[in-house]
Amino acid sequence: MGLKSSYLSLRKYWVAARISARDSSSNYATIFSNCCAISVTLVTLFSVYHFAFAARSSIQGVTLAMSLWSIGMYTVYWSTGVRNIYRDIAFDVKGGSVEGILNKPVDYIILTVCKRLGRQTWVCISTLTISFIILFLMAGAPPVDFSLIWLVEFLSLGFFGFLLSMFSFACIGITSFWLDDPEPVMWIFDKSVMILGGSIVPVVFFPSWLKILATWLPMGAMISFARAFTGDFAAEFPTLLLSQLIWCIVMLSFATFSWRRAKKILSIYGG
Amino acid sequence: MGAKRIKNKRSFVSGLIAEFTVARIIWLTNFRAAMEFRTAFMLQIVGMMINDCAFLALWILFFQVMGSVNGWSGTQIFALLGMNLMCYGFTFGFAGGSLWLPRYVEQGTFDGFLLSPRNLYVRTMTSRFDLAGLGDALLGVILIIAYAVITGSALSLVWFAAMLPATMLIFLSVSVVAGTAAFYLPDSNHTVMAVFKVFMNPTMYPSALFPKVARFIFVVLIPSLTVGGLPVEAVMGHSWLTLGLVWLIALLWLLISIAAFYGSVRRYESGNFIGLRG
Numbered sequence: 001m002g003l004k005s006s007y008l009s010l011r012k013y014w015v016a017a018r019i020s021a022r023d024s025s026s027n028y029a030t031i032f033s034n035c036c037a038i039s040v041t042l043v044t045l046f047s048v049y050h051f052a053f054a055a056r057s058s059i060q061g062v063t064l065a066m067s068l069w070s071i072g073m074y075t076v077y078w079s080t081g082v083r084n085i086y087r088d089i090a091f092d093v094k095g096g097s098v099e100g101i102l103n104k105p106v107d108y109i110i111l112t113v114c115k116r117l118g119r120q121t122w123v124c125i126s127t128l129t130i131s132f133i134i135l136f137l138m139a140g141a142p143p144v145d146f147s148l149i150w151l152v153e154f155l156s157l158g159f160f161g162f163l164l165s166m167f168s169f170a171c172i173g174i175t176s177f178w179l180d181d182p183e184p185v186m187w188i189f190d191k192s193v194m195i196l197g198g199s200i201v202p203v204v205f206f207p208s209w210l211k212i213l214a215t216w217l218p219m220g221a222m223i224s225f226a227r228a229f230t231g232d233f234a235a236e237f238p239t240l241l242l243s244q245l246i247w248c249i250v251m252l253s254f255a256t257f258s259w260r261r262a263k264k265i266l267s268i269y270g271g
Numbered sequence: 272m273g274a275k276r277i278k279n280k281r282s283f284v285s286g287l288i289a290e291f292t293v294a295r296i297i298w299l300t301n302f303r304a305a306m307e308f309r310t311a312f313m314l315q316i317v318g319m320m321i322n323d324c325a326f327l328a329l330w331i332l333f334f335q336v337m338g339s340v341n342g343w344s345g346t347q348i349f350a351l352l353g354m355n356l357m358c359y360g361f362t363f364g365f366a367g368g369s370l371w372l373p374r375y376v377e378q379g380t381f382d383g384f385l386l387s388p389r390n391l392y393v394r395t396m397t398s399r400f401d402l403a404g405l406g407d408a409l410l411g412v413i414l415i416i417a418y419a420v421i422t423g424s425a426l427s428l429v430w431f432a433a434m435l436p437a438t439m440l441i442f443l444s445v446s447v448v449a450g451t452a453a454f455y456l457p458d459s460n461h462t463v464m465a466v467f468k469v470f471m472n473p474t475m476y477p478s479a480l481f482p483k484v485a486r487f488i489f490v491v492l493i494p495s496l497t498v499g500g501l502p503v504e505a506v507m508g509h510s511w512l513t514l515g516l517v518w519l520i521a522l523l524w525l526l527i528s529i530a531a532f533y534g535s536v537r538r539y540e541s542g543n544f545i546g547l548r549g
Contacts, residue, residue, distance in 0.1 A: 029456050033465035041472045044481075051480045052337040059336065181311050183403075184318025191325030200329045205336040 012106060013114040020118030031126050038075060038127045039134060045071065045200065046138045062204050066230045068139035070202035072131060073226030076158075077197065079127040081120030082165045083190060088112050089173025090182050099266070109170055109259060144229060153237045157225035160244040165222045167251035174255065177262040189219065196220030204230040215239060218247040290390050294397035298365060301400035312402060319406030326475060327352055327414070343477040346421050350503045353414030354431060355474050358438040358498055360408025366443055367399030370467075372450030373460040382541050392532055396443065430506040434514060437521035438498040444521075444528035445470045445494065454535035474499040494520050 024030075046068055053064040089112055092098040101108050144150060172189060176182040196203075196214040203214045204227070214220030215236075224240040227233060305312050330348040334340070363370060372395065375381040384395045419427050449466040453459045473481075473489050478500020481489060489496045497520050505513035 027458060027462070029452070029459065029462040030465065033462045033469070037465045037468040037472065040469050044473045044476050044485075047482065047485065048340075048476060048480045052340050179311070179314075181315070184314045184322075187318050187322035191322050195325055195329055201332045201336060205332070210332075 013110055016111055017114040017118030017121075020115045021121040024119045025122050031122050034123050035126050035130045038079075039130055042072070042075065042131060042134045043138070046134070050138070060205060062202070062230055063143060065139045065141075065143040066204070067202050069135060069142050069229040070198055070204070070226045071200065072135045072139070073229070074194075074197055074199040074223060075131045076128065077161070077165065077193075077223050079120075079124045079131070080162065080165075081116060081124060082162065083169050083193075084120070085113055085116050085166065085169040086173035086182060086186055088116055089170065090176040093173075093176040102263070102266070109255070112173075113166060113170070142229060144233075150228070150233070153233070153241075154225055154228045157228070157237070157240055157244065160241065160248060161222045161225055164218055164244055164248050164251060167248060167255050168218055168222070171251060171255045171258060174258045174262050177265060192217070192219040193222060197223035198226055202230055203227055216243050218251065221247050286390070290393045293389050294365075294393060297397055298400055305400065305402050315402045316406035316409065319403040320410045323352070323356055323407060323410050340477070341479040343479050346418065347477065347503055347507070349414045349418040349421065350427075350431075350506060351477065351499050352475070353411045353418060354434075354438065354502050355499045356407045356411030357415065357431075357435060358411075358442050360404040360406070360411055361435070362404075362439045362442040363401045363446075364404030364408055365400065366396040367401035367404065368396045369443055369446040369450050370401075370463075371399050372447070373453035373463045376453040376539065377458065377460065379541065381539060385536075385539070385541075391536065392447075392529060395532075396447070426509075427506045430509070430514070431502065434502040434505065434517055437518045438502060440521040440525050441494050441498050444524035447528040448524075448531045451531045451535040454538045469493060470495050476500070478504060490516075491520065494524060497521070 049064060049067055049071075053059070053067075057063065089098075089109075092101065092108075092112070098108065101111065168189070172182055172186050175185055179185065194200075196210075196217060196219045198204075198206075198214070203211060203220070206214060215224070221240070221243045224244065227236060227240065327348065330352070331345045334343070334345045334348065338344075368375075372381075375384070375395070375398075381395075384391060384398070387394050415428065415431050419425055446467060449463050449470070452463050452466065456462055470493050473493070473495035476499075478486070478496045481496065481500075486496065490501065497517055501513055501517055504510065505517065
């Protein structure tokens with residue numbers, strides 16, 4: 001009975017995600033234009049790195065392939081669209097539609113996350129396909145010694161990084177209950193992710209103080225799976241995972257707490 | 272015949288002045304409205320400035336690691352970002368309507384502009400005042416001054432000033448051309464933003480690092496380098512030819528955007544939306 005009710009309660013979120021995915025699949029123009037945008041960005045950035053590495057085979061022990069694969073992982077994070085969760089929540093709060101959803105027998109935050117992930121499915125699949133094609137063409141095969149342990153470590157950092165992003169951006173979205181506009185908070189957080197996640201310069205090139213920040217701050221921890229292609233990943237893995245787990249707990253607690261507070265200050269005007 | 276020409280010229284000039292007088296009133300009204308929420312106002316400007324500093328930090332870090340690449344170093348990045356931010360900030364600060372075009376068309380509020388007795392192009396573009404743009408523009412000015420101080424060349428400020436209107440025209444024109452997709456595609460807001468990103472992303476990259484073919488594509492077909500890298504090259508080499516090229520491309524894109532805008536407006540179907548607009 002308990003299992004059946006859990007299945008039924010989870011099924012509605014799955015259905016919501018599926019409907020959103022089906023709805024977004026008809027928007028070919030958005031899917032195509034996103035592919036174009038990601039292709040232009042990656043080709044441009046990779047060309048810059050080709051130029052920088054033209055006269056040397058490695059810089060600080062890091063090869064061109066290592067750099068490009070590491071930078072390419074930021075695209076994986078970007079493609080999931082998880083950062084747009086804040087915008088969905090802020091939109092509902094500003095527009096007042098959050099009041100209507102709260103009356104339904106669903107958890108608003110989980111529903112918003114599922115709808116976003118569903119909506120992002122086709123954009124994610126298409127941009128990731130394009131990104132990996134560009135990566136293989138411009139960087140060659142991934143510069144790693146494949147093993148089951150490496151794969152488990154890489155996937156676990158990817159999974160917890162994804163959860164951490166989800167909780168963090170939900171927290172930013174919830175701030176729209178207090179702030180007129182959470183956009184500036186998002187800008188600062190998002191750009192911190194860009195720097196500490198190694199979107200243009202891989203973390204392995206960072207000075208030691210910045211590397212510490214990239215390891216121990218949530219903005220860097222989200223994309224720590226990108227470090228699987230550079231440096232001594234096996235030795236760094238326990239620290240990276242610990243940082244992610246700590247921040248997952250902190251962000252989830254903060255999101256839960258602030259969501260409870262937000263529901264208390266919510267004013268429903270009707271209409 | 273001569274008198275008729277003079278009359279037409281006068282009416283064009285006075286018409287232009289009238290359009291910008293109306294635009295000024297709209298800007299002031301929007302600015303005052305924004306000032307009502309002082310905390311959000313300050314947060315937007317300061318937030319955008321911090322946001323932009325991230326790019327500066329990233330590129331400085333890049334050049335610290337890689338050293339000087341093809342004549343470009345951290346100093347040139349000051350000029351590149353400064354120029355980009357100034358033209359983005361001033362353009363969308365005062366003519367943010369171009370980015371709102373998809374929403375106007377989707378929501379049916381474009382009817383209001385069609386009914387306005389003012390010039391449709393100018394009225395639509397000046398309908399939005401983007402606060403965050405002011406943060407961009409302010410940081411852009413600071414970076415350009417910093418570049419002039421670092422290189423010890425006050426003349427570079429004159430060069431940047433000579434190119435700023437042209438680069439602003441390019442930004443505006445490209446956003447208008449991208450925005451016209453709203454007249455052809457349903458639910459086009461995300462599409463238009465993605466198309467605009469195709470133009471926008473390469474503007475942040477040093478132009479000297481582009482291969483020849485890519486350089487041609489991003490100067491003429493998608494004029495990304497014309498708003499960032501090319502002006503910096505013109506300032507570095509005091510090249511009148513590059514200055515002329517930037518202006519030529521700007522005027523060409525302005526004509527394309529006007530033609531695309533008026534051509535696309537013909538496809539607009541009113542949504543019979545009734546509402547109030549400030």
